[in-house]
Amino acid sequence: QKEVEQNSGPLSVPEGAIASLNCTYSDRGSQSFFWYRQYSGKSPELIMFIYSNGDKEDGRFTAQLNKASQYVSLLIRDSQPSDSATYLCAVRNAGGTSYGKLTFGQGTILTVHP
Amino acid sequence: NAGVMQNPRHLVRRRGQEARLRCSPMKGHSHVYWYRQLPEEGLKFMVYLQKENIIDESGMPKERFSAEFPKEGPSILRIQQVVRGDSAAYFCASSPLLGGAVPGELFFGEGSRLTVL
Numbered sequence: 240q241k242e243v244e245q246n247s248g249p250l251s252v253p254e255g256a257i258a259s260l261n262c263t264y265s266d267r268g269s270q271s272f273f274w275y276r277q278y279s280g281k282s283p284e285l286i287m288f289i290y291s292n293g294d295k296e297d298g299r300f301t302a303q304l305n306k307a308s309q310y311v312s313l314l315i316r317d318s319q320p321s322d323s324a325t326y327l328c329a330v331r332n333a334g335g336t337s338y339g340k341l342t343f344g345q346g347t348i349l350t351v352h353p
Numbered sequence: 354n355a356g357v358m359q360n361p362r363h364l365v366r367r368r369g370q371e372a373r374l375r376c377s378p379m380k381g382h383s384h385v386y387w388y389r390q391l392p393e394e395g396l397k398f399m400v401y402l403q404k405e406n407i408i409d410e411s412g413m414p415k416e417r418f419s420a421e422f423p424k425e426g427p428s429i430l431r432i433q434q435v436v437r438g439d440s441a442a443y444f445c446a447s448s449p450l451l452g453g454a455v456p457g458e459l460f461f462g463e464g465s466r467l468t469v470l
Contacts, residue, residue: 271456341457
């Protein structure tokens with residue numbers, strides 16, 4: 240079992256729709272969870288982070304965390320063509336809070352078509 | 354405030370040559386991480402360093418790969434006797450020792466793309 244696994248893509252949604260990206264992790268003691276966006280040929284950039292169970296909203300983005308199910312998701316509302324990118328789920332394992340490696344999923348390619 | 358700087362951005366080597374990739378962390382950051390990314394795959398952790406110390410090298414191949422972060426100068430990822438399978442994008446990231454706007458966030462450089470002929 241992979242440490243961090245994302246739903247297989249690619250995912251294609253029409254402009255204005257909700258895009259739902261999912262991620263599961265194996266280490267039950269994981270402390271913090273991140274979503275990075277990576278445009279083709281570019282570096283990953285952080286778009287959301289979440290540490291506690293529940294939902295966290297920031298503009299059009301909502302991160303959801305369920306530690307009991309070891310599941311984290313990212314919802315993108317009113318999807319725009321500019322949201323087309325690879326989305327990477329990343330997990331920091333137990334013992335690390337402010338620093339330490341992140342373990343990444345394989346990424347989900349999202350395409351938003353006009 | 355300059356971000357994480359990596360060079361070279363593109364490197365071409367023939368099989369058997371050496372590749373050296375350099376990374377200067379963001380100002381004030383004392384932690385450096387190296388990741389490898391194959392085409393259409395996620396980021397695979399390689400090594401985590403602080404100044405003059407390797408903290409976690411659990412993702413480093415046992416042979417041919419080494420990393421350092423000296424007291425002065427950039428962090429260097431060194432690949433000896435490269436093979437075609439080493440062709441990938443190598444990303445460096447940095448983080449501060451404590452705090453930051455988002456605790457635990459890694460800031461990534463633009464990557465170094467290695468092609469082995």
